[in-house]
Amino acid sequence: MSPRSTASVESLFELAKTVIDPELGQNIVDLGMLTSITISDAGEVNARVALTTVSCPLRGQITDDLRRHLARAPGVESVEIEISTMDPAAKANLMAIARKSAQVQDNTSIPLQTKIIAIASGKGGVGKSTVTALLARAMAARGLKIGLLDADIWGFSIPAMFDIKDARLEASGTSSTWSISPYIAKFGEGEIRIVSMGMLTDNDEGAIMWRGLMLSRAVQHFLEDVDWSGIDYLLIDMPPGTGDVAMALARLAPRTEVVVVTTPSTAAAKVASRMGDMARKGHLRLVGVIENMSYFDCGHGEIFNLFGTGGGEELAAGLGIPLIMKLPLTPPNRAESGSIVTGSTTSVSESFADLAERICTDYAPLISMTGCSTRMVSAIEELLGK
Numbered sequence: 001m002s003p004r005s006t007a008s009v010e011s012l013f014e015l016a017k018t019v020i021d022p023e024l025g026q027n028i029v030d031l032g033m034l035t036s037i038t039i040s041d042a043g044e045v046n047a048r049v050a051l052t053t054v055s056c057p058l059r060g061q062i063t064d065d066l067r068r069h070l071a072r073a074p075g076v077e078s079v080e081i082e083i084s085t086m087d088p089a090a091k092a093n094l095m096a097i098a099r100k101s102a103q104v105q106d107n108t109s110i111p112l113q114t115k116i117i118a119i120a121s122g123k124g125g126v127g128k129s130t131v132t133a134l135l136a137r138a139m140a141a142r143g144l145k146i147g148l149l150d151a152d153i154w155g156f157s158i159p160a161m162f163d164i165k166d167a168r169l170e171a172s173g174t175s176s177t178w179s180i181s182p183y184i185a186k187f188g189e190g191e192i193r194i195v196s197m198g199m200l201t202d203n204d205e206g207a208i209m210w211r212g213l214m215l216s217r218a219v220q221h222f223l224e225d226v227d228w229s230g231i232d233y234l235l236i237d238m239p240p241g242t243g244d245v246a247m248a249l250a251r252l253a254p255r256t257e258v259v260v261v262t263t264p265s266t267a268a269a270k271v272a273s274r275m276g277d278m279a280r281k282g283h284l285r286l287v288g289v290i291e292n293m294s295y296f297d298c299g300h301g302e303i304f305n306l307f308g309t310g311g312g313e314e315l316a317a318g319l320g321i322p323l324i325m326k327l328p329l330t331p332p333n334r335a336e337s338g339s340i341v342t343g344s345t346t347s348v349s350e351s352f353a354d355l356a357e358r359i360c361t362d363y364a365p366l367i368s369m370t371g372c373s374t375r376m377v378s379a380i381e382e383l384l385g386k
Contacts, residue, residue, distance in 0.1 A: 002063055007073035012037045012045065015073060018320070019065045020285035023112070023367075025254025027283060028062060029151075031078045031097060044079035045070050057367045059083065065285070072320045108167050109255070110181070110228045115251075115364050116256045117287065118249060120238040120279075123272035124155070127292040128261045130340060131327070132237040133161040134348065137341050139233060140190030140355035147182070147234035149226075150196035151245050153218050154208050158237055159198035163339035169199045171225075179227040181201045197377065216248035224250050232366060242278040250282030257285040257364055259324070262315050264295050269311035269318075276319040287324070287363050289316040291357070292325035295346065297347075324363055325355050 016034050018025040028034045028049065036048045039102035047066060051059060067079045086094065108116025110116065119132040129152065136148045144241045150158035159167070197218065198204050210218070228234060236256070241243050249256055258279040262272040272289075279286050296304045306329060316323040330348050360366070 006075045007043075007045075008037060009037050009039060012039065012047075012070055012073055015069045015320075016047070016066060018069050018280055018286075019062060020283055021062065021135045022115075022257050022285045023215050025256075025283055026097060028066070032086070032093050033062070034066070034270070039076070045073075045076055045077045045079045046082065047079065048082045048084060050090060052086055052091055054083055055087055068322075069320050090360040107224045108228065109226070110147075110223070110234060110253075111231070113367060114228070114231055114234055115286055115366060116236065116253055117359075117364055118151075118236040118238050118246075118256050118258045118284075119261060120246070120275045121240050121261045121274065121329055122242075122275045123268060124240040126261050126263050126268060126272075128240070128371045129157045129161065129237050131167055131261050131290060131292055133158060133341050134352045135355060135359070136192050136235050137187055138349070138352040139235075139360065140185075140187040140192050141353065142356060142360065143189035144232040144360075145190060146192045147228050147231040148192050148194045148233060149222050149236045150194070150198065150217055151236050151249065153197050153210065153215050153245065155239060156196045156198040156204075158194060160205070160296055161340045162192075162194065163342070164194070164199070165198055169195065171379075178225075180221075180225050181202070182226055182228075182374045193228070193231060195222050212244035215244045216307045219245055219248045222318065233364075242274055246275075246278055247282070250279075250284055258369070259287045259290060259321070259359075260290055260315065261290045262311050263311050264291060264307045264311040266303060266311050266314055267306065269315040272315050273318055276315070276321070284318060287359070288322040288323045289319070290324050291326045293329040296329045320361065324358055325351075327351055327355070 013029055016037070017029045019028045020026065021031055021033070022027060024031065033049055033051065034047065034049050038046045049063065049066065063081045069081045069082060070076060110280065121128045132148070136146045142144050148158060150156050162185055164183060169180050171178050171180050173179055180195070182195045183199060185192045185194060197208065201208070236249065260272050260275050262269045276286055289312050293307055294312065296306050298304065310324060312323050328351060330345060335371055
């Protein structure tokens with residue numbers, strides 16, 4: 001016989017608050033979507049979720065996230081989730097929340113169906129910017145239009161990754177309706193639209209000595225004043241840690257989802273867990289963990305774990321999110337192009353093509369505008385005259 005569960009209904013509701021509706025940037029408990037939870041003496045959990053429509057395209061994502069987080073509770077043996085449709089009162093409450101969300105989000109040109117993914121880490125040196133740049137290229141190679149925002153204002157590196165030397169951001173339009181045009185790099189049938197502080201400074205080796213308010217304003221301009229129309233994904237290369245930029249992003253783009261990058265080092269994983277905690281406190285959905293520089297393959301059948309083992313698994317387990325992929329340590333070949341992105345070896349390209357496939361298909365797929373919350377927010381936008 002299974003031992004008596006030590007989880008309470010109250011503790012399960014608290015765990016459920018880590019499940020975020022990415023369109024509205026709120027947890028499913030506060031949104032009124034999780035209507036009840038029961039747990040038996042044998043540790044069998046039953047949760048009831050109400051959606052605006054049973055055909056909601058986020059149904060699978062929400063139920064998978066909820067099942068994974070509830071299963072973390074001590075003594076839980078199984079999780080069953082029942083789906084129903086919201087009653088009129090619950091829909092009215094959700095409409096009020098969606099109205100507030102629309103007022104916050106509509107200062108940008110980012111389409112509602114666009115997935116916003118922040119690539120973040122707890123500390124520097126884990127290869128986060130390289131992962132962001134190569135993932136953007138792999139996603140563009142799938143025929144997608146990718147926005148790439150270099151939010152590391154102090155330590156920008158994306159222009160160097162793409163060997164962009166002389167490009168400058170330019171604004172167009174009138175004094176009342178103007179926008180910044182991003183730099184566009186073509187890759188196959190797709191493209192990457194790039195914005196970075198490095199495209200605004202004349203000296204890419206000079207220090208940018210800005211305090212918190214200036215950093216937040218820079219991110220705000222990059223989100224609100226850049227023409228992001230038509231993109232499928234917006235990847236945001238975050239600065240390390242949980243400071244001003246991370247907090248500003250949670251406020252300015254509440255439907256952002258977060259991928260945490262770490263290395264096999266358990267020490268790095270412990271620091272990265274703080275980024276996961278910050279995302280939760282900012283009501284941002286955690287997509288999963290990428291373990292970078294996981295191993296070195298010498299090409300002769302032998303694998304070397306140069307930075308230890310277990311960091312990615314430990315971080316993913318601690319946050320209750322999936323380990324998306326382990327990326328090998330493979331130095332890019334920049335001899336010809338000078339660019340990490342265009343000069344990458346075949347093995348690097350194949351690894352990131354696999355990563356792009358997993359993210360676009362399994363972990364953060366695009367959603368249809370016929371979805372439940374998106375349709376609601378779109379209707380509100382029309383009412384507000386946005």
